[in-house]
Amino acid sequence: MTRLAELRAIVGNDHARTAVAGDTLDGVRPRFVATPGSVGEVSELLRLAGSSRWSVAPAGSGTKRGWGNPPTSLDLVLNTRRLDRMIEHSEGDLVVSAEAGMTLDSLQTHLEGAGQMLALDPEDTDSTLGGLIAANASGPRRFRYGTVRDLLIGITIVLADGTVAKSGGKVVKNVAGYDLGKLFTGSLGTLGVIVGATFRLHPRPATSRLVKTDVGDAEAVGAALRRILRSSLVPSAINLLADKDTIGQIGILFEGIEPGAEAQAKTAAGLLQGDRDPSVFRGEAAMERWRDLAESSPEDAPVTLKVTCLPAELPDVLKRVNEAAKRCRMTTRVRGQIGNGVLLVGLSVDETSQVVEMVTDLRNFAHEGSVVVLEAPVEVKRRIDTWGSVGDALPLMRKVKEQFDPAGVLNPGRFVGRI
Amino acid sequence: MKRSETHERGETSLSRAELIERMVAILGAGGVVSERAQLRTYECDGLASHRVIPSLVLLPENVEQIEAVVRLCHQERIPFVARGSGTGLSGGALPVEDGMLIVTARMNRIVEVDIPNQRVVVEPGVTNLSVTTEVAPEGYYYAPDPSSQLVCSIGGNVAENSGGAHCLKYGFTTNHVTGLEVVLPDGGRVHLGGKTADPPGYDLMGAFVGSEGTLGIATLVTLRILRQPETVQTMLAAFSSPDEAGGAVSGIIAAGIIPAAVEMMDTLAIQAAEATVKAGYPLGAGAILIVELDGPAAEVEHQFREVEGICRSNGASELRIALDADERTRIWKGRKAAFAAMGRISPAYYVQDGVIPRTALPVVLRKISALATDHGLRVANVFHAGDGNLHPLVLYDDAAKGEAERAETVATEILRICIAQGGSITGEHGVGTDKKDDMPKMFTVDDLDTMQRLRCAFDPNGVCNPGKIFPTPRLCGEVPGPHRPHPLQTAGLAEIF
Structure with a gap:
C-alpha cells in the first residue's frame, strides 16, 4: 500500500491528500494532509506516523500557523476541522463540552441562544477550540475573565503514541489528578493533539459602556492605567491603541446590567478627566467603537x-x-x-x-x-x-516533552528552545 | 509483587544516626526532629485516620536548606514529603515511613508586596489569611479563602489548589498564583511562571499547582491580589427543603447572576452550627442558603433585589439581610464552624468532598438521604451549592460496633453517586492518600498513566511524596524512542497497566 493509501484507509478517500504548495509551513512543505473524523482516527494516524517516523503538525483553522519557530521537519498535517461536534451544553451548569475542531464562532452562536458565552475574545474567531488552547489565544476581555487556563476545565488529548487520555472533567470545581489542561494550554501542539475540551461559561452581559480618551504620551497612559487599577471598578477590558508615536487612545469597557455599567462608566470618566474629556459610548455604539479600538488588525504590519x-x-x-x-x-x-x-x-x-x-x-x-x-x-x-x-525551566520543559512525545513526532523545533 | 516494593527508594546506605548528622549539618540541631515522641506530632495531617511516623522531621528556614536536604534525599533515594500547616483533609501530607518530612512552617516571610502590579511574593509557610491582612490596609485582598485560612499555609494551598467559599466567582488557588520558585525532586531550583502575563513555554506552574506535593517543593509563591470590591452584600434565606433551596440556586444562575458565594446547609447542619456558635440560623428550616454578592454598588444593589425575589418565589420563608460587617460575620460564622460543630450532634463524623453538576443537586441529595437511611446513619449536608461541591458529613458513633465501617461505606457510595452524575471525587480536599483508590472510578488507566508522564518528568525516581494521588505508580525508566518494555516488566516483576 502506498503511504497515501494507508492514510486513506484510516480517514477515508476524501479526507487524505498529497500536500500542495499552500500547505507549506514556514518554508517546510509537508507530504500529506489528513483530516480525521473521529478521535479513533486521530489515534490511528498518530500510530501510523510513529511507525513511519513522520513528523506531524496538528492544525485547526490555521489562524496561528505562522506562530512558533520553523519546524525542523514535517510530513503530515493532521487537521482537526472535522471533529466539530458539540458534545454537551449544560446550560444550568454553565458548562460546555465540544470537540476540538469546532470553531469559536460556531460555539458562540450556539451559546448565544442560551444567553451564555465562552469568555474568550481572541482576534480570530474562526479559530478552532483546540487551536485556541494550543496557542493560548486570548483577547482584551481577559482582564475580567482570564485566559484559556482559567476557563478550561477538562481536556481530551491524543498522545504521539496514539494513547487517548483525559484530565479534569465537566465540573468547574475539581482537584482530582493533575491538571493536564494547563500543561496543554499554550503548548503549540508539541505534547499531543487536543481532540476535546470542556469550558466553564459566563452569562452574556446585558449591556456595555465604553469610556474612551485620548492620551498624549506614555506617561499619560501609565497615569490613566494607575488610576483605573487603583479604583474598585470592574472593567471587562482596558485597551490602548497607539500609532507611530505614543499618541493614542485608551478604551475601558464595562459590561453588565444597565445601572452597574452606567455607574462604572461615569466613575471611570471622572477618573480619566484631564486635559481631554473622555467620551462615554453606550450599547451598540459602545461595541462599534470598541471594535475599532480593540480589534482593528494591524494589516499594514508584516x-x-x-x-x-x-x-x-x-x-x-x-x-x-x-x-x-x-x-x-x-x-x-x-x-x-x-x-x-x-x-x-x-x-x-x-x-x-x-x-x-x-x-x-x-x-x-x-x-x-x-x-x-x-x-x-x-x-x-x-x-x-x-x-x-x-x-x-527549559531543561524541565525538555523532560516533559520527552515524556509525552519521546520520539519528537509532534511539531519538532517549533516551540521554546526549539523543542 | 507490588510495584512499590520493587522500587529502589528507601535504600540509603546511611544509618539513621549518619543521616541525622548530615541533616543537622544542613539545618542545625534545632532544625531536625528525631525523638519519637516529637515525631508523633507529625504523624498525620487533617485526615487523622491515616498515621505514619516519619524517620525525621526537618524544619528548614530558607531555600538553600531545602535544596541541600532534597539533594541529599535524591542522592540517597530517601523519600520525602513536604508539609505546610498540616490542615489538609486527604492525607496529602501523610509522612512516609523511613522518609523525611520537610515542614515549611519556618519559611513564613512575606518577601514582597507590589501594590501597583497587584502581586505579593511569599514563602510557602506564610498563612493564607496573613496575605490578606498584609494588603488590606491598601484596599486589597487575596481571594482564595479555604475554611482553614487562619492557619493553612500558602505552600499547602499551592499543593492542593485550595478553594473556599468564594471560588464560585473568583476561582481557586491556580487562578491566583502567577509564579513559583520550586525545588525539584533532584534538588535543583527552577522558576515557573513569573509576575507578568503569558510567559512563553509550557505552563508548568499551572501543572504544579494542585499536584499535591508530588512534583517538588514550592519555596516562593507569587500571588495575585485583588482590589476589595466596592460593596459586599450577604443574605440568609431559609427554605422548607433542600429542593427549594436548590431551585433558588438554579434561578440565580439562570438570571445571569454570578454571586461571590452560595452556600447551603441542611437541617442537621443548621442544628449543629446553632448549638455551637449561635449564628441565629432558623432552627426549623429544611435548608438555608447564604448568598453573597460583591462588586460595583449599583450592580450589586440591583442584583441583590433580584436574588431576594428569586428566593421568595422558590419558597423562602425567611430572608435575613446583613446590614453591616458584624451581621455578615455572624451569618458566615455558622457556616465556617459547621464541620467542627458536628461534634455537638454526633460522637464522630466522616467528612466527604465530592462534586456534582449544580443542576443535579436535588436528585443527588435525595439519593444521599436514601443511602443514609439504608445504612441506619444520618448525613448532614454543608456545601458550596453554587459550584456543586458537596461536603456530606456522615455521622456515626465510633463506640457502636460496625458503625465506622458503615459510615465509610456511605461516604464511598456518595462518591459513586457524584461520579455517576458526571462529577468529581474531590472538589477541594485533594486525592492524597484518602482517595487514590477512587481515582480509577473517574479516570481510565490511560488517563492516569498520561498524568504520570508529567510526574516522571519532575520526579523520575518517585521520591517526592510517593504513594499519593495515584493507585499505582508509573515506572519512569522508559527512554525516548520506540516503546521498549521496562526491565522489571520483562522480568515478570511488574505488570503493565
Whole structure:
C-alpha cells in the first residue's frame, strides 16, 4: 500500500491528500494532509506516523500557523476541522463540552441562544477550540475573565503514541489528578493533539459602556492605567491603541446590567478627566467603537510582536518600543491589553536585519516580561528564536516533552528552545 | 509483587544516626526532629485516620536548606514529603515511613508586596489569611479563602489548589498564583511562571499547582491580589427543603447572576452550627442558603433585589439581610464552624468532598438521604451549592460496633453517586492518600498513566511524596524512542497497566 493509501484507509478517500504548495509551513512543505473524523482516527494516524517516523503538525483553522519557530521537519498535517461536534451544553451548569475542531464562532452562536458565552475574545474567531488552547489565544476581555487556563476545565488529548487520555472533567470545581489542561494550554501542539475540551461559561452581559480618551504620551497612559487599577471598578477590558508615536487612545469597557455599567462608566470618566474629556459610548455604539479600538488588525504590519510587562512598567516599555523603532528605522502600531501588561506591536517593515535588531533591542531591555515574535517572515524566524528565553525551566520543559512525545513526532523545533 | 516494593527508594546506605548528622549539618540541631515522641506530632495531617511516623522531621528556614536536604534525599533515594500547616483533609501530607518530612512552617516571610502590579511574593509557610491582612490596609485582598485560612499555609494551598467559599466567582488557588520558585525532586531550583502575563513555554506552574506535593517543593509563591470590591452584600434565606433551596440556586444562575458565594446547609447542619456558635440560623428550616454578592454598588444593589425575589418565589420563608460587617460575620460564622460543630450532634463524623453538576443537586441529595437511611446513619449536608461541591458529613458513633465501617461505606457510595452524575471525587480536599483508590472510578488507566508522564518528568525516581494521588505508580525508566518494555516488566516483576 502506498503511504497515501494507508492514510486513506484510516480517514477515508476524501479526507487524505498529497500536500500542495499552500500547505507549506514556514518554508517546510509537508507530504500529506489528513483530516480525521473521529478521535479513533486521530489515534490511528498518530500510530501510523510513529511507525513511519513522520513528523506531524496538528492544525485547526490555521489562524496561528505562522506562530512558533520553523519546524525542523514535517510530513503530515493532521487537521482537526472535522471533529466539530458539540458534545454537551449544560446550560444550568454553565458548562460546555465540544470537540476540538469546532470553531469559536460556531460555539458562540450556539451559546448565544442560551444567553451564555465562552469568555474568550481572541482576534480570530474562526479559530478552532483546540487551536485556541494550543496557542493560548486570548483577547482584551481577559482582564475580567482570564485566559484559556482559567476557563478550561477538562481536556481530551491524543498522545504521539496514539494513547487517548483525559484530565479534569465537566465540573468547574475539581482537584482530582493533575491538571493536564494547563500543561496543554499554550503548548503549540508539541505534547499531543487536543481532540476535546470542556469550558466553564459566563452569562452574556446585558449591556456595555465604553469610556474612551485620548492620551498624549506614555506617561499619560501609565497615569490613566494607575488610576483605573487603583479604583474598585470592574472593567471587562482596558485597551490602548497607539500609532507611530505614543499618541493614542485608551478604551475601558464595562459590561453588565444597565445601572452597574452606567455607574462604572461615569466613575471611570471622572477618573480619566484631564486635559481631554473622555467620551462615554453606550450599547451598540459602545461595541462599534470598541471594535475599532480593540480589534482593528494591524494589516499594514508584516511583523507582530507580543511584548508583556508589569502594568507599572508600561510607560517605560512604551518609550522603549518607540526608541527602538526609531533606531531600527521603522514605525510601530501598538495595541495593548494594558491592564494585563500585554502589548501587540505591529512593525512597519519586514526586512530581516531590521526586525532582528528590533527584537534583540527589546529583549535586551531589562524588564520582567517577555518579547515573543508572533508573525514574521521565515527569514526572520531562522535568525532568532521566536519565543526568546524561558529561563531556568527549559531543561524541565525538555523532560516533559520527552515524556509525552519521546520520539519528537509532534511539531519538532517549533516551540521554546526549539523543542 | 507490588510495584512499590520493587522500587529502589528507601535504600540509603546511611544509618539513621549518619543521616541525622548530615541533616543537622544542613539545618542545625534545632532544625531536625528525631525523638519519637516529637515525631508523633507529625504523624498525620487533617485526615487523622491515616498515621505514619516519619524517620525525621526537618524544619528548614530558607531555600538553600531545602535544596541541600532534597539533594541529599535524591542522592540517597530517601523519600520525602513536604508539609505546610498540616490542615489538609486527604492525607496529602501523610509522612512516609523511613522518609523525611520537610515542614515549611519556618519559611513564613512575606518577601514582597507590589501594590501597583497587584502581586505579593511569599514563602510557602506564610498563612493564607496573613496575605490578606498584609494588603488590606491598601484596599486589597487575596481571594482564595479555604475554611482553614487562619492557619493553612500558602505552600499547602499551592499543593492542593485550595478553594473556599468564594471560588464560585473568583476561582481557586491556580487562578491566583502567577509564579513559583520550586525545588525539584533532584534538588535543583527552577522558576515557573513569573509576575507578568503569558510567559512563553509550557505552563508548568499551572501543572504544579494542585499536584499535591508530588512534583517538588514550592519555596516562593507569587500571588495575585485583588482590589476589595466596592460593596459586599450577604443574605440568609431559609427554605422548607433542600429542593427549594436548590431551585433558588438554579434561578440565580439562570438570571445571569454570578454571586461571590452560595452556600447551603441542611437541617442537621443548621442544628449543629446553632448549638455551637449561635449564628441565629432558623432552627426549623429544611435548608438555608447564604448568598453573597460583591462588586460595583449599583450592580450589586440591583442584583441583590433580584436574588431576594428569586428566593421568595422558590419558597423562602425567611430572608435575613446583613446590614453591616458584624451581621455578615455572624451569618458566615455558622457556616465556617459547621464541620467542627458536628461534634455537638454526633460522637464522630466522616467528612466527604465530592462534586456534582449544580443542576443535579436535588436528585443527588435525595439519593444521599436514601443511602443514609439504608445504612441506619444520618448525613448532614454543608456545601458550596453554587459550584456543586458537596461536603456530606456522615455521622456515626465510633463506640457502636460496625458503625465506622458503615459510615465509610456511605461516604464511598456518595462518591459513586457524584461520579455517576458526571462529577468529581474531590472538589477541594485533594486525592492524597484518602482517595487514590477512587481515582480509577473517574479516570481510565490511560488517563492516569498520561498524568504520570508529567510526574516522571519532575520526579523520575518517585521520591517526592510517593504513594499519593495515584493507585499505582508509573515506572519512569522508559527512554525516548520506540516503546521498549521496562526491565522489571520483562522480568515478570511488574505488570503493565
